[in-house]
Amino acid sequence: MSSTNQAGRLTPELRTTGFYFTLFMANGAAVIALPLWLNAMGISPGEIGVINAVPMLLMLLVNIVVGRIADRAKDWRSVIVIGSLVAGVIPVGLFFVNEFWGILLVWTLAALPNSAVNPVVDAATMRMTRRRGTDYGTIRAWGTVGYMVINASTGFAIAAFGTAAFVPIFVALSLLRASTALGLPQFRSPEPQATLAESVPVAGKARELLKPWFVLPIFGFAMVFGTHFILNAFAALLWMEQGIPEWVIGPLVALGAFAEASMMFAWKHFSTRFSARHLILLAALVAAARWVAMAFSPPIWLLIPLQLTHAVTFSLGFLASVHFITNWTSEDIAAEAQSYFVVLQQSMSVVALIGFGWLVGLMGPHAYLVAALFALAGGGCVWLSLRMMAPKAQAA
Template sequence: MPIIVILAFNLIVGRVADRARDWRQVIVIGALIGGIVPIGLFFVNEFWGILLFWTLASLPGGAIGPVLDAASMRLARRNGTDFGVMRAWGTVGYMLFNGLTGYLVVWFGAAIFVPLFVGLAILRAAASLQLPPFRAPAEQLTISVAAAAPKTGSLREVAKPWFILPLFGFCMIYGTHTVLNAFGSLLWKAQGIPEDVIGPLIALGAASEAAVMFLWKRLGGRISARGIMLVSAVASVFRWLLMGFEPNVAVLIALQLSHGITFAVGYLGCVHFIANWTSENIAAETQSLFVVGQQLLSAVALVGFGWLVPSMGGQAYFVAAGFALAGAGCIWVSMQMKAARAS
């Protein structure tokens, strides 16, 4: 339900953010709403009440996420800072609090979850008040910056096959990673991988993602954005093909370490691709459209693989490899349609 509602609101929130004086306003408002609404979880115990407040609590974070990505990318480019490092700390936080939550639930029981969730939501709201303005003041837009700025000032101008295809292609690849998140642990357990090994395997993927993001500035500037996306797509094809053969733990370690290439590299390539070809007037709206595509393809992948996994087991990853190959084809076709611009 939160995903359905977020899909309905993402483009609207992105458009509103682009029309605002600064993206910061929408981000702060969303964070404040996201900090207040979860308090209602303390007062509900039945299904419908939990569904209502959980959906309302999830909506602000999901809706402002693309706006925050777009705004951070623009600020990083203007200040010469590393967007990859900024994004990497998000992954580190994800790893840290996933592990911490597990221990806290073991120590204090499930009752600790709502206070922890509400407390962190309030902390996020307070932190948002410290955010700087993201848009460049008009007087800071120098001649060189203006000359280098992309000319596409509306979504209609940029919504052409050469622009849509690579983003759609990576959304297909993103969907295959959602399959790994949803079914990977179950398949590994069915293949006889010990449970005390499954956790570290999952952590390896997140660690690889963070490492690539920290190193992005050294690696990402040597190839075009779509070239990076194509590398990610091809690596995904080989990763899922090998996963389909139900390899041993040693091979799984190597495959999990490739997560930084199959996911992080492709994601950063997409964010740079969007920033390369769009102006600030449509930055958040375009990023929101990209996230909507990710969620839709993830839903398709989850439903489809929910049917395939019971009958195919680990060999369902062969279908994921086919999806990734189709995504790679979309990116390659786009590169033939329009020359790449360096990321």
């Protein structure tokens, strides 16, 4: 079969799905093995915290700039490919560093381009699927599937070969992501596409993103998003203190990821029936209820359905937020708007992690009650936005 025929069979959606499948794999390996590798390298717990925190803090400065550059490019693809190639090559430096400052430098330089690319990919894919009448959620779901596959396989690899296996695995997955980026399609339409009725206001400049009715719902979900970082950082520890067996904790974490992917595959059924902000509000309310239940050290039989609510509290809220941003912004600022959303998520995650870490020492699992109030406040922000501006169909 000729290469031309092969290219004809690979639709833009399929090529983008292949990239999403590899997009979070390196992160999936790092979640499992990075702390173990750093510890084996003699890095202290405090230094491990710094290595994880510095890239996140720098991303607050970088993401919006990268989004703005991507919007001004001929197509978003060029920025995604360049960022992926840089993020693929830099991790090779991990083979040559063995102390705190060297690891911090290489890890930060590797993390920045990868994280800066993610909102650009989301914006580009959402615009492409809107134009072609296909489903963004199904494509994005394969990113979570790839993440889960690597979570499981990295655990087995570390058990078999030790922590020294982490760097080769991480570098290989970073290079795999870079190579699949080369196969991405052009995302922009060759001709301008009208996506909303002319009577509906659409933000076409960055300053228009600061209108309260627009900021409130994405800020509200960023608050909800931040509470999920609490789950990642402290749930396993609190479960162990509660007496949950270690062999149960892994499947419980995996159950949340399974629920996340399932909702993404089913996203199209929700997006056509409800407004984006009503779905974000639902995610906030369910998150508040979830954290209240978690505060009282529930037994395993109750933790199972609580983990399944991850489909609503995270996936539904995240997809609805991306959908909302796309509804109310033009292609001229698509990537910048999604990057703005990511910056809010990261900011709230830092606040939540620092605050919850302090509260756990004072309150134990009852600190989840504060997380519930945090999520409820996020829902209040969405409610205020709905009072200020009707959903798109009503506004039109």
